[in-house]
Amino acid sequence: MAAGAVNHAALAGVRAAIIDLDGTMLDTVPDFHVAINAMRAELALAPISAETIKHMVGKGSENLIRSVLALDLDAAGVEQRFEQAMDAYQRHYLAINGQHSTLYPDVIAGLAAMKAAGLRLACVTNKPIAFALPLLEQKKLRDFFEIVYGGDSLPKKKPDPLPLLQVCRDFDLAPSKVVAIGDSSNDAQAARSAGCPVLTVPYGYNHGHSIHETDSDGIVNTLLDAAKALQPMS
Numbered sequence: 001m002a003a004g005a006v007n008h009a010a011l012a013g014v015r016a017a018i019i020d021l022d023g024t025m026l027d028t029v030p031d032f033h034v035a036i037n038a039m040r041a042e043l044a045l046a047p048i049s050a051e052t053i054k055h056m057v058g059k060g061s062e063n064l065i066r067s068v069l070a071l072d073l074d075a076a077g078v079e080q081r082f083e084q085a086m087d088a089y090q091r092h093y094l095a096i097n098g099q100h101s102t103l104y105p106d107v108i109a110g111l112a113a114m115k116a117a118g119l120r121l122a123c124v125t126n127k128p129i130a131f132a133l134p135l136l137e138q139k140k141l142r143d144f145f146e147i148v149y150g151g152d153s154l155p156k157k158k159p160d161p162l163p164l165l166q167v168c169r170d171f172d173l174a175p176s177k178v179v180a181i182g183d184s185s186n187d188a189q190a191a192r193s194a195g196c197p198v199l200t201v202p203y204g205y206n207h208g209h210s211i212h213e214t215d216s217d218g219i220v221n222t223l224l225d226a227a228k229a230l231q232p233m234s
């Protein structure tokens with residue numbers, strides 16, 4: 001769907017929104033870049049570019065670290081170094097979490113507008129919860145959300161629908177009343193499998209693909225545009 005064209009019928013009656021974190025609210029690639037290259041230095045591996053990392057973000061830490069190691073190592077080598085790499089990565093990430101990350105335009109205004117319109121808000125990210133919560137606090141986002149689930153909060157993460165369905169249960173709402181908003185096919189697939197409508201933003205990561213290739217109920221340029229697309233609510 002083209003940016004700005006929104007399937008209003010699919011969004012009618014929406015009462016809550018599930019918002020993704022990395023690539024949707026915050027540009028966190030600069031944090032990933034610093035932590036991953038610090039980890040790679042410990043493992044005597046050469047630094048890699050932010051652009052390379054950008055395409056690997058969104059499917060959780062394990063997937064990210066395996067993808068980063070696979071740039072240099074075969075499958076057996078990846079498994080052999082995985083634990084050491086993960087320990088180093090987590091230590092470095094927690095030490096700099098948020099320091100290099102920035103809010104995308106109109107995130108706070110968008111969340112405030114959704115709240116003002118009476119929408120209940122949850123954040124569902126594949127980021128580990130121990131990274132996600134301090135980051136949300138630091139960027140003054142935490143208080144917008146009644147619920148925050150990280151990639152390790154529940155038995156399955158996006159693109160599995162489970163975290164989205166858990167939010168629907170928590171809010172006691174049918175999935176058709178809960179819109180998911182994210183930057184990637186990972187978010188859209190989870191939403192489609194859960195039966196939630198989905199809006200995407202075009203500025204995030206999406207594993208190196210154009211967001212126009214992703215099935216959604218509309219592409220919104222900012223979270224403020226998402227809030228406008230969700231009004232008037234029935």
Ligand SMILES: O=C(O)COP(=O)(O)O
Binds near residue numbers: 125127
């Ligand atoms: O994979 C991650 O760490 C971030 O994932 P998210 O896009 O679901 O926030």
